[in-house]
Amino acid sequence: MNILLIAGGWSAEREVSLRGGEILRETLLTLGHAVRFLDPVTSLGEIPAQARACDFAFLNLHGSPGEDGLIQALLETLGCPYQGASPAASLLALNKAAAKTLFREAGLPTADWRLLTARPAPGFSLDLPYPVFIKDNIGGSTLKMEQVRDPRDLEAALDRLFAVGDAFIAEPAVRGPEMTCGVLGLLGSQDPPAQGGVFLPRLPAGPDEEVPMALPPILIIPASADGVFDYRSKYSPGGSQEICPAPVSAALSRKVQERALAAHRALGISGCSRADFIVRDEEEPVLLEVNTLPGMTGGSLLPKALAAAGISLADGVARLIELGLARSRRQAAGP
Numbered sequence: 001m002n003i004l005l006i007a008g009g010w011s012a013e014r015e016v017s018l019r020g021g022e023i024l025r026e027t028l029l030t031l032g033h034a035v036r037f038l039d040p041v042t043s044l045g046e047i048p049a050q051a052r053a054c055d056f057a058f059l060n061l062h063g064s065p066g067e068d069g070l071i072q073a074l075l076e077t078l079g080c081p082y083q084g085a086s087p088a089a090s091l092l093a094l095n096k097a098a099a100k101t102l103f104r105e106a107g108l109p110t111a112d113w114r115l116l117t118a119r120p121a122p123g124f125s126l127d128l129p130y131p132v133f134i135k136d137n138i139g140g141s142t143l144k145m146e147q148v149r150d151p152r153d154l155e156a157a158l159d160r161l162f163a164v165g166d167a168f169i170a171e172p173a174v175r176g177p178e179m180t181c182g183v184l185g186l187l188g189s190q191d192p193p194a195q196g197g198v199f200l201p202r203l204p205a206g207p208d209e210e211v212p213m214a215l216p217p218i219l220i221i222p223a224s225a226d227g228v229f230d231y232r233s234k235y236s237p238g239g240s241q242e243i244c245p246a247p248v249s250a251a252l253s254r255k256v257q258e259r260a261l262a263a264h265r266a267l268g269i270s271g272c273s274r275a276d277f278i279v280r281d282e283e284e285p286v287l288l289e290v291n292t293l294p295g296m297t298g299g300s301l302l303p304k305a306l307a308a309a310g311i312s313l314a315d316g317v318a319r320l321i322e323l324g325l326a327r328s329r330r331q332a333a334g335p
Contacts, residue, residue, distance in 0.1 A: 001033050003321075004054040004080070006047075006071060008039030011063025012144075020060045020296040027317050028058065040065055047071070051080035056321060058083055060296055064138065067094045067293050081328035083320040084271035085292040093267050093292045096137050096169045103287055106266040108259055110287045111171040119162040122155065129172045134158070137167040147173070174278040174286050178222070179246055181260035182215040182274045182294065182305040184316065185323045193309040208326040212264050214257035215305035219246035242301060244308045252283040263290050271323050272316075274302055 005028065007021025008014055021037070028035045038050055040061075051057060057071075057080050065071050069087030076087065085093065092098050097115040104110060114126055115137065126132060130151060136144035144165050146157040161168055186192060189207035221241040246253060260275040267273075267290060274294040277285040294302035296313070306316045 001055040001321075002036065002053065003028055003033045004036050004038055004050050004057040005060070006038050006040065006057060006066070007060040008041055009061045009063065009065050010041050011061075011065075013062035014041075016295060016297065017060055017062050017066075020300065023298065023313075024058060024060050024296050024317065027314050030314055031318055040071065047074055048078055051075060051078045054080065056081050056083075056324060058317070058321070059293060061293060062295070064094070066090075067291075068138065069094075081324045083324040085267075085269045085273070089268040089270070090292050093269065093273070093290045094138050096135075096289055099267060099289060100169075102266045103263060106262055108262055108266065108287050109284065111174050114170045116158075116168045116170060117166070119158060124154075124158075125151070126154065126170050128170060131173045132170050133173055134161060134168050134170045136165050137169045144168075174280060174288075176279040176281070176286075178220040179217050179248075179256055179277045179279055179285065180220060180274055180301055181217040181256050181277070182272065182302045183212045183260050183264045183269075184215060184272045184306070184311075184319065185210040185270055186213050186319075187322060187326055190319070190322070193311055208329055210270055210323055210326065212261055212269075214261050215302075216245035216308040217248070217253050217256045217260075218242050218244040218301055218305060219248065242304060244304045248279075249283065252279065252285070255283070256285050259285055259287060263287055267292075270327055271320055272302065274305075 005021060005025055007017045009017055025035050025037065036050060036054060038046065057075050059066055059071060059082060061067060061071060067090055069090035072082060072090055073087040075082045092102060097113065100110050100113055112128060114128060131147055131149040134146045134148060134157060144161060146161055148154050148157045187207060188209050192213065223240055256277055259277070263275045264273045269292055272294065274291045276288040278288060279285050294300065296303060303313050303316070306313065
């Protein structure tokens with residue numbers, strides 16, 4: 001097929017997106033596809049012509065555009081199939097406050113939060129237990145984030161954050177090990193992986209119907225002194241230790257997988273996702289957020305989970321293309 005690979009974009013995670021795009025380009029070529037590359041920064045206006053010239057679009061975008069659903073909405077309007085979440089699911093997942101609202105509605109444990117859409121007046125109280133994390137409501141990779149340990153430090157932290165952004169979410173720190181769990185769709189016509197301890201729901205009858213399966217969870221051990229899995233920990237060599245499958249009890253692994261699946265469904269995601277958790281005492285995973293376009297760099301988490309389930313990166317990419325094409329056929333068929 002002729003595939004339009006879209007990477008780059010204008011978010012703070014642009015460089016990570018481009019690095020992952022290079023890996024995906026090589027992977028798509030290995031699978032026998034012809035690849036056209038497009039960066040929305042320089043070529044947003046070329047998307048209609050490029051989409052018409054291609055059979056499928058593969059997105060590797062982080063933040064906005066991409067995880068906010070903008071590019072997906074353009075592609076749907078143009079009738080070009082693509083992998084991953086729909087425009088609505090993308091936007092809901094990227095907006096942390098909206099996502100947490102739906103997590104609570106689905107009965108999923110997530111920390112209390114306060115949404116700050118403007119710089120509060122001096123003397124403002126968060127009414128949350130300290131320490132708190134304050135982070136960009138629609139960003140990713142833990143950029144634009146402050147950890148505030150003492151209420152006396154809140155004003156200075158807010159000054160720094162609102163100097164570079166306009167909407168933030170504050171949450172009390174949840175203490176415990178960090179885990180993440182990928183979810184990958186499976187079509188009725190596909191065989192499940194043969195290894196990795198994957199929790200797999202019952203398959204549907206229709207060959208084009210999609211059911212999500214949870215991949216083996218990953219335990220994350222940041223190398224930073226404060227134990228925070230921040231941008232440096234995620235993307236710097238040696239920034240963290242990521243163990244997959246996670247060396248935890250079978251009960252905790254199953255609970256993380258089930259909650260990752262529930263979050264995936266609560267947001268209406270298709271294709272793949274990755275849910276992040278902090279595990280409190282008594283093996284209670286608290287849901288942080290869900291990523292609808294997980295990274296595809298050499299050090300990214302989703303490829304590690306795929307490998308633990310016996311799925312190579314190339315096979316994972318091929319599955320995502322099949323899922324995107326199947327969704328396009330379902331949409332064309334109508335209700």
